[in-house]
Amino acid sequence: MSTTLPAERAAAAANDLVEARDGAATLRTFLLQLDDRRAPWAQGVVDGVLSRLSSAMSALDVGGAAAEGGQSPAAGSGSGGASRPQQSASSSGNTKKRSFSRRSQRPSDTKITDTLEDGHVWRKYGQKEIQNSSYPRSYYRCTHSSGQGCNAKRQVQSSETDPSKYVVTYYGEHTCRDPSTIPVVVHDAGAAAPDRASNLISFGPNGASNNAAASAGAYSSSQYLAMGGSTTADQLSTSWCTSDDMFSSSAGSFMQVEELIGAVVGTAGVTSTAMAGSSALDRGGLGGMASSGGGNASFPPSPNGLSRFVVGSLGSIGGDDDDLFSMEP
């Protein structure tokens, strides 16, 4: 067998798969909120569809981000309001020579999310236009990469299928031990009703004082609140890299995580269309001159501006019910 599929057809199929999965995930989210007694059955059906899609995708080696795109608006990288003067020749005829170990790490996780916040503090060290991709990819490394030798990295790119979401790929693991980079789980919260997730967010307002950051934080939080509003939040206990043990899960569970996150993200997307829209615009057309502050009018605003923005894992981490993801055997 092994009929060789034309590359473009394969890509198109992959794209379709991704979209189908997104749709199914959204549908699933919707069903979760449904108050119909047939909902569970429908959910089961959708789960089945998702599962099939996942296996099909893994068979085709399709990740969360369907490559394939077309022309590229090409991110208006231009450093926002002040725009950089220029650099002309790099100083004197200085032949930069450096050597660095080429990427050798394997991706450890890929998520689709609509916020760049993940509880860690990242420092952006590069951005690159990617072939076949409409959006540039941003490269981040843990802020403690130099200080504590933490080698965690991540790549962030806008989703092809839904530009208001980000495809975040994590590499390496966090070896740093800084309070600001360790996800805080605020899960007990005593008597707080689960449908009020406000207690899942904790800001450390010491210093976050830039406009862009502030507004960004605002929308992030509202998103989380929105997500918390539904039971899906319970399933969002994602694979935070706590320390030594990273998310070395099987591809299978990866898919599941991704699906569920997709589902939850879908909800958030619905509830916070305003933000999604503006963010998309910001990147696409209005291009950065709008938000002066922050200093990053280009692609994904770095979360660093948020200083100590700590996001707790949504949902019940401590519970045994995260077997949904079966992250650990």
Added chain:
DNA sequence: GGAATTTGACCTGG
């Protein structure tokens, strides 16, 4: 003044 970001150049794997 220090920290973070931007961005062109450099380097490497496929």
Added chain:
DNA sequence: CCAGGTCAAATTCC
């Protein structure tokens, strides 16, 4: 050779 990943100087922001 090309695309993608990283470096590091310049610049901006707080």
